[in-house]
Amino acid sequence: MSTPASLMPLVEKYFEEDLMSAVHVLETLPEDDAVTVIKGLPPHLTSQALAHMQVNLVASLLEDVSPELFAHILDHLDPQKGAAIFLDLPNEKRESFLAILPERLKNRIREYLTYPEDSAGRIMTTDFLAFYSETRVKDVIRKIRVLARRKAPASYAYVVDEENHLVGVMNMRDLMLASGEAKLVEITRKDIFSVNSFMDREQVAEELSKRRFFAAPVIDNENHLLGVVKAEQLIGDVQEEATEDIQKMFGAGGDERAFSTVGFSLKKRLPWLHLNLLSAFLAASVVALFEGIIAQITVLAVFLPVVAGQGGNAGAQSLAVVMRGLVMREIPSNRALALILKEAWIGAVNGLIIGLVTAGVAWVWVGNPFFGMVIGLAMIVNLVVAGLAGAAIPLSMKGLGLDPAQCSNIILTTITDVMGFFAFLGFAVLFRNLLI
Numbered sequence: 311m312s313t314p315a316s317l318m319p320l321v322e323k324y325f326e327e328d329l330m331s332a333v334h335v336l337e338t339l340p341e342d343d344a345v346t347v348i349k350g351l352p353p354h355l356t357s358q359a360l361a362h363m364q365v366n367l368v369a370s371l372l373e374d375v376s377p378e379l380f381a382h383i384l385d386h387l388d389p390q391k392g393a394a395i396f397l398d399l400p401n402e403k404r405e406s407f408l409a410i411l412p413e414r415l416k417n418r419i420r421e422y423l424t425y426p427e428d429s430a431g432r433i434m435t436t437d438f439l440a441f442y443s444e445t446r447v448k449d450v451i452r453k454i455r456v457l458a459r460r461k462a463p464a465s466y467a468y469v470v471d472e473e474n475h476l477v478g479v480m481n482m483r484d485l486m487l488a489s490g491e492a493k494l495v496e497i498t499r500k501d502i503f504s505v506n507s508f509m510d511r512e513q514v515a516e517e518l519s520k521r522r523f524f525a526a527p528v529i530d531n532e533n534h535l536l537g538v539v540k541a542e543q544l545i546g547d548v549q550e551e552a553t554e555d556i557q558k559m560f561g562a563g564g565d566e567r568a569f570s571t572v573g574f575s576l577k578k579r580l581p582w583l584h585l586n587l588l589s590a591f592l593a594a595s596v597v598a599l600f601e602g603i604i605a606q607i608t609v610l611a612v613f614l615p616v617v618a619g620q621g622g623n624a625g626a627q628s629l630a631v632v633m634r635g636l637v638m639r640e641i642p643s644n645r646a647l648a649l650i651l652k653e654a655w656i657g658a659v660n661g662l663i664i665g666l667v668t669a670g671v672a673w674v675w676v677g678n679p680f681f682g683m684v685i686g687l688a689m690i691v692n693l694v695v696a697g698l699a700g701a702a703i704p705l706s707m708k709g710l711g712l713d714p715a716q717c718s719n720i721i722l723t724t725i726t727d728v729m730g731f732f733a734f735l736g737f738a739v740l741f742r743n744l745l746i
Contacts, residue, residue: 357386369398377410394436431507434537448490589724600735621692621726628700657697661690688734
């Protein structure tokens, strides 16, 4: 197939109208012609086609494109697919492409390549066979023949849905005996063993040995297919070493250590101490706004740390749960708002219970039921805000491409202190006549 510039509009139209057939044509083309097509298509069309192709084939085609085009294509691909393609590139290509990638894409790739030490995700390979469940049997057979000529990975062939959820495994005998027009989902074996990407490698080895499997699919907490872990990898740790190389390229692991130099430690810590100081002055300025009411009712100052402390603790609980969820990849982007609202609801219930207890203590302490009402209301407001902030801050930082662990706690403390002081002293002003 020749693809001069005059034919590219026709090729583009073909890709827009019948994507799966176009994907098959792209897979069967000689590599030079396939690269020419990729270079001539808009990045969004290229990404749609590449999303339906095997990772090793995509990586071999993208070796010959410019770093700028690679970055454009990667930006339109699913992050998991993009990270897998990047990992499959030769070392020298990774380095040249890495130099041109924006920081946002680097962070996205880093997230999908970083797993805890000794976990399944750390030793899995992204070079595996997977087909969409709605693909016709005859198209799968045709695709397998093409991939065989391109040295496709020798492994099980898995079946996924359009959102890359693992559906099952494909048996070659079932495939050969099925009608060519049948959908793959009709012959898929759905009772399949899989391992979570955070499962310890010793447990993975034990499970594979017990079942006498030479490989198993690796999934995340949402059942997305991430890769395959092979028995031979558990012995050689080849993939672990490759992943460590990638992390070094990205600068991962360069944080402060126990015996880092004094200068390096100061460089890491001082900026955040300044930010913390700024937040402390911000909270103090809120208190200064209410100097008049504090001068009239001095006992208010006694309860300020109580309101701020409870807000900080409640927020820290939400923050810890969400941070763990981000690390374990338990939070899909489409459920972030639901998680924030859930934490706000928990904050409201906790605030009501803790507020009633605090109100009772304050009533007995001060001898005024309205003082208890004021601090109880402030506690409800602050714990709702704490729940919202504890969930929203790390999720927002992640969405902006920042490290949620870096300064979430400082921002959270600022918000809970400011809102706690403002709510408590604001209610005191509102009910001043009942407190004096």
